[in-house]
Every structure is written in C-alpha cells, then in structure tokens.
Amino acid sequence: MDLVFSEADLDFRARARSWLRDNIPATARPAHGAAAAQFDRDWQRRLYEHGWAGVNWPQEFGGLGLPEVQQVIWYEECARAGAPNYINTTYVALMHAGPTLIACGTEAQKAFHLPRILSGESLWCQGFSEPNAGSDLASLKTSAVVDGDHLVVNGSKTWTTDGQHADFQELLIRTEPGSQRHRGLTWVICDMTTPGISMTPIRTMLGDEHVNTTFYDDVRIPLANVVGEMGSGWKTAMSTLSFERGTGFIGDQLALYERVNQAIELARRTRLEDGSLAIEDSAIASRLALIKADTLAIRAMTFAQISELQRSGNPGPKGSVMKLLVTGTSKALSHLVAEILGWEFMAFNGDRAEHPWTYEYLWSWVYTIAGGTSEIQREIIADQLLELPRAR
Amino acid sequence: MYLALDADEREIADAAADFLANEFPLQRLHASARDPERLAAFAELGWLGLAAPEAAGGSALGVVEEMLFFAALGYQCGPLAVFTQVLAAAAAQENIELCAGLCAGQVGSALLVTPPNGDAPVRLVGDAAAPYAVAVDAAGATLYALQGEYLHEQPCLDQSVGMYTGPAQCLQLVQHSAGEGAWRRAQVAVSAMSMGIAERALAMIVEYARERETFGRKIGAYQAVRHPCADMAVRNEAARSQLYYAATALHEGHADAAMQVDAAQLLAARAARMNTDANIQLHGGIGVTDEHDAHLLLKRANLLERLLGAGRSLRASLLAPEAGEEAH
Numbered sequence A: 001m002d003l004v005f006s007e008a009d010l011d012f013r014a015r016a017r018s019w020l021r022d023n024i025p026a027t028a029r030p031a032h033g034a035a036a037a038q039f040d041r042d043w044q045r046r047l048y049e050h051g052w053a054g055v056n057w058p059q060e061f062g063g064l065g066l067p068e069v070q071q072v073i074w075y076e077e078c079a080r081a082g083a084p085n086y087i088n089t090t091y092v093a094l095m096h097a098g099p100t101l102i103a104c105g106t107e108a109q110k111a112f113h114l115p116r117i118l119s120g121e122s123l124w125c126q127g128f129s130e131p132n133a134g135s136d137l138a139s140l141k142t143s144a145v146v147d148g149d150h151l152v153v154n155g156s157k158t159w160t161t162d163g164q165h166a167d168f169q170e171l172l173i174r175t176e177p178g179s180q181r182h183r184g185l186t187w188v189i190c191d192m193t194t195p196g197i198s199m200t201p202i203r204t205m206l207g208d209e210h211v212n213t214t215f216y217d218d219v220r221i222p223l224a225n226v227v228g229e230m231g232s233g234w235k236t237a238m239s240t241l242s243f244e245r246g247t248g249f250i251g252d253q254l255a256l257y258e259r260v261n262q263a264i265e266l267a268r269r270t271r272l273e274d275g276s277l278a279i280e281d282s283a284i285a286s287r288l289a290l291i292k293a294d295t296l297a298i299r300a301m302t303f304a305q306i307s308e309l310q311r312s313g314n315p316g317p318k319g320s321v322m323k324l325l326v327t328g329t330s331k332a333l334s335h336l337v338a339e340i341l342g343w344e345f346m347a348f349n350g351d352r353a354e355h356p357w358t359y360e361y362l363w364s365w366v367y368t369i370a371g372g373t374s375e376i377q378r379e380i381i382a383d384q385l386l387e388l389p390r391a392r
Numbered sequence B: 001m002y003l004a005l006d007a008d009e010r011e012i013a014d015a016a017a018d019f020l021a022n023e024f025p026l027q028r029l030h031a032s033a034r035d036p037e038r039l040a041a042f043a044e045l046g047w048l049g050l051a052a053p054e055a056a057g058g059s060a061l062g063v064v065e066e067m068l069f070f071a072a073l074g075y076q077c078g079p080l081a082v083f084t085q086v087l088a089a090a091a092a093q094e095n096i097e098l099c100a101g102l103c104a105g106q107v108g109s110a111l112l113v114t115p116p117n118g119d120a121p122v123r124l125v126g127d128a129a130a131p132y133a134v135a136v137d138a139a140g141a142t143l144y145a146l147q148g149e150y151l152h153e154q155p156c157l158d159q160s161v162g163m164y165t166g167p168a169q170c171l172q173l174v175q176h177s178a179g180e181g182a183w184r185r186a187q188v189a190v191s192a193m194s195m196g197i198a199e200r201a202l203a204m205i206v207e208y209a210r211e212r213e214t215f216g217r218k219i220g221a222y223q224a225v226r227h228p229c230a231d232m233a234v235r236n237e238a239a240r241s242q243l244y245y246a247a248t249a250l251h252e253g254h255a256d257a258a259m260q261v262d263a264a265q266l267l268a269a270r271a272a273r274m275n276t277d278a279n280i281q282l283h284g285g286i287g288v289t290d291e292h293d294a295h296l297l298l299k300r301a302n303l304l305e306r307l308l309g310a311g312r313s314l315r316a317s318l319l320a321p322e323a324g325e326e327a328h
C-alpha cells in the first residue's frame, strides 16, 4: 500500500487548484427554478471549454482520459474551493446517463450525446421509478408498443428529479406485452420535447419543487434510441445503477468531509443555551469526533475502492457499503448540528445557501431514500457481499 | 496511491492467518482458563520482531506489516503477551542485547495498563512471573524490572489473561525510549486486533445464519437478522479502510498521521464493541453459553478498548481546528 500521489497526480492537483481559485463563479447559485439550471449549464460549459470536464471519461468522447484517482482529486479540489456542487441539474447526465452510454450505447448515440453532456448543452433526468414501482423496480408498468420504426409509450413515472429542466430522459419501460418482472424491459433515450409528455411538480418537505410526476400519452420514440438490446433493459438499468451506487457519489463524500470540518468550527464558536461552548460538551464532542473519524474512513474507502477498481475492474457491492456509511454519517452530522444550533436551526426559508444546516437536515432523508433506500442497500450487502440466504 | 494489499502484504497477512489458525485457534481458549503464551512459537517464525531492528534479530519491516499480523492475531484472540512483548522490545530498542532477548521470546514481559504515578497502585495484565513490565504513552515506552511477588491477582472478565494490581515499588526502571513511535505502533496494533475481532464476529454469525432454521426458514433470510449483519459489514469496511490508511500514513510519515491513527482506533473499537454484541444476540440462546466462542470475542473486545486508556483522549486530534488540512 502507498499513499503517494504520482508526479502527474500532484501536477493535476496543483493545476486544478489554481484554476478553480481564479474561476469560481462570483455569484451564488440561484436556489430554484430555471435560473438554477442555467447556472449549472453555464458552469459545466465553462469546465468544458477550459478542459476540466469528464476527467476520467475516454478522450474519444471528449473526456480527458485521466485515471480515476485524478477524478477523485478533481472532486477534492472542488469541495475544498467551494466550487458549485456537482449534485445539481447536470448530475444524471454526467454521473449515470453518460457512463451508461459509454458502456452500452451505439456509436451514433455516443457521438451525438456524450459531447453535449460534457458541455452542459444537454441536461438529463431519470425515469425509472413509478408510483407503484420504487424499491421493487421490476414491477414497473409503463409500456410501449412498436409501430414501424418507433416505440409508442403510455404510462407514468414519478420522482423525476429536475425533469422540468431536462432535455433527455433515461426511460425504462416494458416493451413486451404481458412480460413479467425483469424480462421484456427496454432502456430508451427519451427526448423531453416529444409531444405527449407532460409533467406535474411534487412539492417536497424542503418546500421546493425539484421532483415531478411525468405522464406519457402516445409518446413516439425512434427505435434508434434504444440503449442495449430491446427487452434487455434490466441489464442496461443495472449498469446505470452501478454507476449511481458505485462511484456516482464520490464528490458528495468529499463535500461531506468539508462540512464536518465546518461543523467542528461551528461547535468551537457556538454557545449552548446554558452559555457553555458546544465543543466542551462531552456528549457533543464524542459524537463529533466519531463523525469526523467516519468521514476520514469514507475518504480512505474512496481510495480503497478505486484501488480495487484498478485491480478487478468492478466496484462490486462495496458501493452499497459506501452509500450506507455516507448517508448515515451525513444524517448523524445534520442531527448533531441541529442540536448545537438550538433555535437558530429553526430559522429556515428553504434557501440552501442561507440556511445550509437546516436544508441538509431535511435533505438527509432524500439521501437515505433516493437511489435505493438504506433497507435495499442492506439487502444488497446481505445477498452479494455476505451471501446470506435470500429473503425474496 | 494504492490502498489495497499488494502481493507481499497479502503474503504476510495469509501466512499470519494460517499460522494462527493452526497453532492458536480461538477454540483453544475453552481448554484452559489461562492462555499459555508460548512466545517461543511466535519468535521462531519471526513474528515478535517484525518491525524490530535487524541487529536485534528483527525483520525491520514497517508498521503496515505489523498491523496485518495483529489483525490476524485479533481474529483468533491470540495471546495478548505477543503485543506486550513487541512493545517491550520497542522500549528496549537502545539496549540491543535486551531487545534481542525480548524478540526471541527468551525473557517475557507484562503490560502496565495503569503505569506508576506517585504512590498510586499500578495495574498489569499478562504474566506476573515475567521479569519485565512495559508501559507506553505518547511520550515514550518504558521498560521496568518486575518483582511479581508483590502483586495481587484480580480475576479478569477476559479469563485468558492475568490481571494484577500492586504497589509501584514492585517496578524498577530499566530502559526508556522517548518519542511517540511506540505509542502510535501500539495504537495501530490494538486497532488491528479489534478489527480482527469485529471481522471474526461477522464471519461467525454469517456462518450460523446460513444454517440455523426457525419457522422453516434459515434465520439469514429474516431481515431482522440480515440487516444487522449488513451493518456489521459496514462497520468493518470503515474500520479496515481507515486502519490501512492510518498505518500507511504513519509509515510514510505524514503530518496528519496521528489524527488518522486516532480515527482508526475509534472506528476499530466501535466495530469490535458493536459487532461482538450483535453476534451474541443473533445467535440466540446458544450465544450466551460458555461453550460457544461468541463471549470470547466480546470479552477480548472489552479488554482491548481499555488497553491504551479511555478513548476520550482520541478526540483532541480529531476536533482540532483545520485538522483536515494535512489530509490533502
């Protein structure tokens, strides 16, 4: 084992640090709406134009073709510099649609979409979940029939994050009438401007409207948009989810590290109601120290994971271990800071920049539910890592 | 940057695991109340001198190799005397002859867990008849000559080790080695043993959950059993990755190594404490019996958590301002 970064890694880090220092947007990201999406597109375009987009993507698709470790370094530097969080409206495009197309797409699909994803021109959303198919995704019902060289889709999807801003969607549908469960599904690229698509927002407990229900009424999608084989959509979808659960949250793990350091700072200067400093409270100090230790472990696990990837080419079920640890630690941090802040915690207008701790507190349930709930992650670990007898 | 075992490291880890599984299997602790230390068996294969200087007959390997060995030792609840002896050799490193004798297992040592402090009584674990006792803290490692006849035995929760109290007068300073090197190595070794215990607890319950049936199903098919097992795995992954990172940072002399090691110790202690607990609960009635192995892990986890003092002291480095800076 070694923790020595190569000359190339160090050089990359130095260049990233200095570029970020000079190029961080002067204005804060708008909290909601079209202005927020435009801000995300502009930042991604800037990264693309200056040669920072797709650090670990193959060069032939406009990426930098650099090793995974430099991708991690990039996110570390972004978190340290306070650069715009990449878990924004570009997330689905960059973190799973792109990698899925690289792994399963046709040459034409790659040539058209990948540069647009990297440059921020195309935003994507994910259309997997349905009102009656969440954890049990394979029970989904939205279906399509073939009509000439098109699929005609009818049904509905829900929880479509940032769907109102998206240009394209990863759409998982049933294309074989009467098929059951994992069979007969197809993963298809859906152009969101196609006639017959409508969307209604779902207001969340954060007070915002970033998720939607999407309806499909005779929506015609060219067969050329099928990714992977017709009827093998489950395989393509598992590839998408492995990116989401595997390496998709690396930047977030590193941002958590910065948040913990901010919480320590906060505890050092915040007085509790009895007038004592929060950091001097034994119960608070011991919880905070453990949270800090967990974030160090998360960073170590990130490097262990990419070392393993380098060796075997597969992140494996360890992605679920990571998701549980990251989301659990994030939640523990939010709850602890809520205690430290006392009444200050109750001041909340829904703006992430203004009230970050209360916002993160409410968001902590999104973390433990979206992208596969914590219970489902434990199922995956029990099945795949521990090989326990199947529950289902 | 490579945070997985390379071929040499894997070889050491496998060799240690094989040796311990053959010579010191966990089940041995049912046979006799006190665990025979058999230091010579370890010395013969060089395990006592992994990181000791070559002049003292050691292999002059690093803290990473030592960590891998202690993880394997923890997995079998191996003799604690091995840990004590490695520290004693570190304390004696400026006295090559004595250091060599300790590495060869010719002279034994006991561990001072409450070191001399004025007139207050001292506490030791290990063999009261050993000629030496060792104490370690962040300031250095100290070797004393021990006069065991003044000690009183106190029955210990972990019955495999002896626990004694006595007057400070039973100790006479022999050798002091200043600096925090031995302390950090001790932290890494204790963390590694705790991690080994936590991993053994998970392996034990997974094996049982695949076999035991209730209501016509394997208990491993019940989520009330599966999910705590998954949480055990999460604690182990966190503890292992952090320990690998910390040991490597220490070996490479990183500025934040102390903080990394403190974090590793906290996480390994948590994994051992919580996994040995869950292991007993998920075994049901058989888990609380004396003939079962589960309680051996629980008791050793408690011993290890106290061995280097209360975990409270670990907070300072983790909560220091800007503690994260050096990590990058």
Ligand SMILES: Cc1cc2nc3c(=O)[nH]c(=O)nc-3n(C[C@H](O)[C@H](O)[C@H](O)COP(=O)(O)OP(=O)(O)OC[C@H]3O[C@@H](n4cnc5c(N)ncnc54)[C@H](O)[C@@H]3O)c2cc1C
Pocket: A125, A126, A127, A128, A129, A131, A132, A133, A134, A135, A136, A158, A159, A160, A161, A211, A366, A369, A370, A371, A372, A373, A374, A375, A376, A379, B223
């Ligand atoms: C804010 C937000 C954004 C999202 N964004 C998207 C998106 O963009 N695109 C998309 O496709 N989806 C998205 N999702 C959907 C998300 O993936 C699902 O909500 C999630 O998979 C859970 O499904 P469900 O909501 O139907 O809950 P259910 O599946 O109905 O689960 C209910 C409860 O039962 C538990 N449970 C279910 N099955 C089991 C089991 N076998 N064992 C143990 N416990 C079980 C669950 O853990 C949960 O606690 C989003 C969700 C949220 C909250």
